[in-house]
Amino acid sequence: MKILIKHCNLISVEPDRELFEKDIDILIEDDIIKKISKNINEDVDKIINATNKVAMPGLINTHAHVPMSIFKENLDGYSLQEWLTQKIWPAEAKLTDEDIYKSSIMSFKEMIRTGTTTIVDMYFMQDNIIKAAEDTFVRIELTRTLMDSDGNGDKKLKELEELIKRFTNNKGNISINVGAHALYTCSENYLQKAVALAKKYNLNFQMHFCENAQEVKDIKNSYHVENPGEVLEKYLEGTNAILAHCVKLNDTDIEKMKHLNISISHCPISNLKLGCGIARINKLLEEGINVSLGTDGQGSGSSLDLFEAMKFTALLQKGINENPKLLPAYEIIKMATINGAKALKKENEIGSIKEEKKADIIILDMENPVITPINDIFSAIVYNTKGTDVDTTIINGKILMENKKINV
Numbered sequence: 001m002k003i004l005i006k007h008c009n010l011i012s013v014e015p016d017r018e019l020f021e022k023d024i025d026i027l028i029e030d031d032i033i034k035k036i037s038k039n040i041n042e043d044v045d046k047i048i049n050a051t052n053k054v055a056m057p058g059l060i061n062t063h064a065h066v067p068m069s070i071f072k073e074n075l076d077g078y079s080l081q082e083w084l085t086q087k088i089w090p091a092e093a094k095l096t097d098e099d100i101y102k103s104s105i106m107s108f109k110e111m112i113r114t115g116t117t118t119i120v121d122m123y124f125m126q127d128n129i130i131k132a133a134e135d136t137f138v139r140i141e142l143t144r145t146l147m148d149s150d151g152n153g154d155k156k157l158k159e160l161e162e163l164i165k166r167f168t169n170n171k172g173n174i175s176i177n178v179g180a181h182a183l184y185t186c187s188e189n190y191l192q193k194a195v196a197l198a199k200k201y202n203l204n205f206q207m208h209f210c211e212n213a214q215e216v217k218d219i220k221n222s223y224h225v226e227n228p229g230e231v232l233e234k235y236l237e238g239t240n241a242i243l244a245h246c247v248k249l250n251d252t253d254i255e256k257m258k259h260l261n262i263s264i265s266h267c268p269i270s271n272l273k274l275g276c277g278i279a280r281i282n283k284l285l286e287e288g289i290n291v292s293l294g295t296d297g298q299g300s301g302s303s304l305d306l307f308e309a310m311k312f313t314a315l316l317q318k319g320i321n322e323n324p325k326l327l328p329a330y331e332i333i334k335m336a337t338i339n340g341a342k343a344l345k346k347e348n349e350i351g352s353i354k355e356e357k358k359a360d361i362i363i364l365d366m367e368n369p370v371i372t373p374i375n376d377i378f379s380a381i382v383y384n385t386k387g388t389d390v391d392t393t394i395i396n397g398k399i400l401m402e403n404k405k406i407n408v
Contacts, residue, residue: 001045001397003028008050008363011377012036012353013057013338019330020377026055028359031397036355048402050363053391054377056333057352058117058360059306060340063206063244063265063294066121066129066140069106070099071299080212080274080300088299092124100125104132107304111138112406114305114387117360117395118340118350120242120265120294122179122206124156126163133174136408137398139360141344143179143206148190157193164201173396177204182211183231184218195235204344205236206265209243212276216248229253236260242343244294247271247279254280254287263290263343266335268312270296282317282326292340305387306336314382329378363392365404 005026011019025040026033071091075083100123111119121142123129133140144160147153160178167176178198180186186194198205210216210228219228229249232241233256244265249257266281284291293309295301310332317327341351349358364381366374368389374380393401400408 001030002042003046003048003359003394003397003399004040004042004044005048005050005055005361005363006040008053008055009366009377010036010353011054011056011333011381013334014352014354024055026353026361028361028394028397031359033353033355033357033359033361036353046399048363048392048399050392052367054364054366054381055353055361056364056381057337057350058362058393058395059115059336060118060292060344060351061111061116061294061304061306062120062242062263062292062340062343063267063296064107064119064121064301064304065123065297065299066107066119066132066142067095067100067103067123067125068297068299069110070103071297072302075273075300079214080276081214083274083300095125097125097128100128101132104129105136107298108132108136108138109406109408110304112136112393112395112400112408113390113404114303114307115362115364115390115393116304116306117362117393118344118346119304120177120206120344122181130174137173137395137400139173139350139395141175141177141204143177145179145181146190146194147181147185148187149185153186153190153193157197161197164197164203177206179206182208182215183228184215184222188223191231191235195239198239204242205239206242206244209246210248210253211245211271212274213248227252227256229256232256232260232262236262240345242292244296245271245276245279246284247277249280249284254283254289257289258287263292263339265292265294265343266309266313267294267296267301268309268316270301272312272316273302274300278316278320281313282321285327285331290339290342291335292343293336303387307381307385307387307389310336310382329376329382332382333378359394359397361392361394362390365389365391
């Protein structure tokens with residue numbers, strides 16, 4: 001199928017193009033962006049008139065728990081560990097296949113509605129999540145969460161390896177990584193098994209890390225280290241890792257992370273809501289560490305709206321550092337797009353609008369009175385735009401939402 005986007009204002013996030021271009025056409029053939037220029041004239045199956053609208057890369061959410069749409073707003077009054085042990089884990093133990101499928105459908109529709117085109121998931125009962133992803137055509141990289149604190153660690157490893165084997169040669173929207181829940185739920189021996197699995201199949205590795213002060217204490221006690229970063233240095237060499245949260249990192253932790261292939265998934269809204277604190281994102285960026293954005297599950301993150309995450313990220317770093325010059329809006333947009341692609345080692349496929357890349361594109365309606373007048377387009381997107389301002393969502397060349405109407 002050929003799709004032609006006409007007369008858009010383009011934010012490509014490509015270093016060899018202008019940051020903002022007006023009156024640009026984009027030609028899509030099947031799942032690939034074939035041409036980007038002015039005045040494209042081709043016979044196509046579909047024309048999208050994007051006059052006065054902004055086309056940009058689809059957003060990439062590098063940390064979520066997709067089926068947790070059913071746990072929205074049940075957090076108040078609990079710390080992270082209390083919430084997990086007293087509410088979430090007991091409730092999750094009762095979930096059925098149908099529960100997982102239907103709640104995943106809800107999340108994927110929310111994702112399409114708010115402009116996210118790729119999501120990284122950590123959960124269980126993956127076949128139901130995969131079926132929901134296939135039915136909604138979204139792009140997802142997921143894992144079967146690994147932990148051995150409940151005594152069933154080897155069973156989880158076996159389940160994940162079986163899943164990996166089924167998707168080894170998959171060329172579609174679904175890919176698998178290896179996800180250890182956290183150091184405080186994985187013994188040292190079990191962590192080594194998880195990392196070995198990622199290396200065996202050359203897969204990305206993901207894990208919650210240093211989300212709050214209690215977790216840091218637990219890591220130090222369980223792994224007998226002075227700093228949690230020592231565990232990363234000892235075991236993550238040779239992996240491509242995405243670490244979610246990283247709120248409680250000290251300078252030593254960050255120094256050790258610099259020499260590893262690690263990206264951070266920053267989830268500011270979840271961190272605030274759980275009372276965990278504020279990650280040192282500006283410091284991480286200064287040290288050359290790749291930072292992407294995540295929402296966490298909706299139980300703690302409330303929604304999958306990455307536009308909210310962009311705004312909170314910018315405001316928090318300016319505020320806690322008392323420096324309004326930190327994190328320019330365009331850099332925040334990169335965190336939600338190309339940085340996420342880099343975290344997944346997929347920057348040659350997604351994360352920017354470029355010829356021969358996958359056609360993951362969103363179109364923003366910028367005529368909302370809340371947004372206008374626009375004095376700076378990048379600031380308007382980061383500070384005034386919401387997920388509900390997304391007009392069109394295209395994933396892998398499929399129009400999944402147009403004129404704010406979801407088509408799946």
